[in-house]
Amino acid sequence: MPVIFLILLEKLKIIKIIVNGIIFNVFATGRSGYMIETDKIYCENCLDTMNRMPDNFIDLTVTSPPYDNLRTYKGYSFDFEKVAREIYRITKEGGVVVWVVGDATVKGSETGTSFKQVLYFKECGFNLHDTMIWNKGGFSAVGALKVRYAPVFEYMFVLTKRKLKTFNPIKDRSNKCAGKNVSGTIRQSDGSMTPMSKVMIINEYGQRFNIWEQSPQRQRGKNKHPAPFPEQLANDHIISWSNEGDLVYDPFMGSGTAAKMAKLNNRNYIGSEISEEYCKIASARI
Numbered sequence: 584m585p586v587i588f589l590i591l592l593e594k595l596k597i598i599k600i601i602v603n604g605i606i607f608n609v610f611a612t613g614r615s616g617y618m619i620e621t622d623k624i625y626c627e628n629c630l631d632t633m634n635r636m637p638d639n640f641i642d643l644t645v646t647s648p649p650y651d652n653l654r655t656y657k658g659y660s661f662d663f664e665k666v667a668r669e670i671y672r673i674t675k676e677g678g679v680v681v682w683v684v685g686d687a688t689v690k691g692s693e694t695g696t697s698f699k700q701v702l703y704f705k706e707c708g709f710n711l712h713d714t715m716i717w718n719k720g721g722f723s724a725v726g727a728l729k730v731r732y733a734p735v736f737e738y739m740f741v742l743t744k745r746k747l748k749t750f751n752p753i754k755d756r757s758n759k760c761a762g763k764n765v766s767g768t769i770r771q772s773d774g775s776m777t778p779m780s781k782v783m784i785i786n787e788y789g790q791r792f793n794i795w796e797q798s799p800q801r802q803r804g805k806n807k808h809p810a811p812f813p814e815q816l817a818n819d820h821i822i823s824w825s826n827e828g829d830l831v832y833d834p835f836m837g838s839g840t841a842a843k844m845a846k847l848n849n850r851n852y853i854g855s856e857i858s859e860e861y862c863k864i865a866s867a868r869i
């Protein structure tokens with residue numbers, strides 16, 4: 584027999600339904616007075632979805648916005664500065680935003696849009712916690728390789744609203760010296776060396792570095808999105824920066840990868856996607 588709790592946080596106008604200790608669904612009233620429900624994709628402009636959300640509501644945003652008209656996405660565009668201010672408002676204290684972007688090269692010069700965006704996020708109040716790199720491990724014939732090396736990466740800017748509240752580091756980097764004992768000296772911040780207090784045995788796996796290599800996801804068939812996240816990439820950010828029962832948001836949901844991986848990891852999710860066609864692809868996947 585499931586144990587069901589209804590928690591009404593009246594001041595925040597939030598209702599939580601908890602079944603057997605797991606947050607099953609959340610309803611909240613946003614700034615606009617409209618209600619938002621979790622575990623749903625909103626087929627609309629993300630500014631409208633965020634307008635339904637109260638302040639300090641989302642634990643983790645994992646997203647990749649359209650950038651520099653590299654792909655037209657059926658002509659949809661967005662007002663970056665408004666979106667950035669809204670993302671800051673709806674993010675909880677200690678919450679995280681993972682913003683995955685790259686730059687187009689226009690008339691031989693990279694636009695630098697990604698940097699401009701991240702500096703604006705800082706103006707909104709976010710900390711730039713880490714500039715991570717997604718190494719796609721290959722490229723899809725863009726630009727002239729006669730004058731440059733092949734562009735193979737995108738930035739994954741990790742932003743936090745004040746002090747980070749969750750970090751579950753992934754430890755899957757195999758250590759070359761696994762099993763060996765280490766003793767010796769440790770360099771201090773002033774440059775001096777002090778002996779290690781005890782001998783340590785090197786573990787089989789160490790914590791991952793901040794460059795992640797993952798091949799881009801290919802979607803097959805007629806109903807496909809031009810630029811889906813690799814599932815593993817969304818998965819790894821979700822488990823790193825959130826806990827079970829947390830609320831994950833993707834304002835530019837596309838084919839629904841972040842929502843799918845949030846659900847598989849027992850997180851609640853909300854997604855916004857402006858194209859009806861992509862909303863249908865996302866609904867079918869989740």
Ligand SMILES: C[S@@+](CC[C@H](N)C(=O)[O-])C[C@H]1O[C@@H](n2cnc3c(N)ncnc32)[C@H](O)[C@@H]1O
Nearest residue numbers: 628629656659661811812835837838840856857
């Ligand atoms: C880079 S794609 C996201 C792909 C996604 N990460 C996935 O795994 O499929 C960006 C998406 O943002 C959508 N979009 C553009 N402007 C939008 C807006 N104002 N509100 C919501 N979605 C928007 C586009 O239709 C496109 O599907």
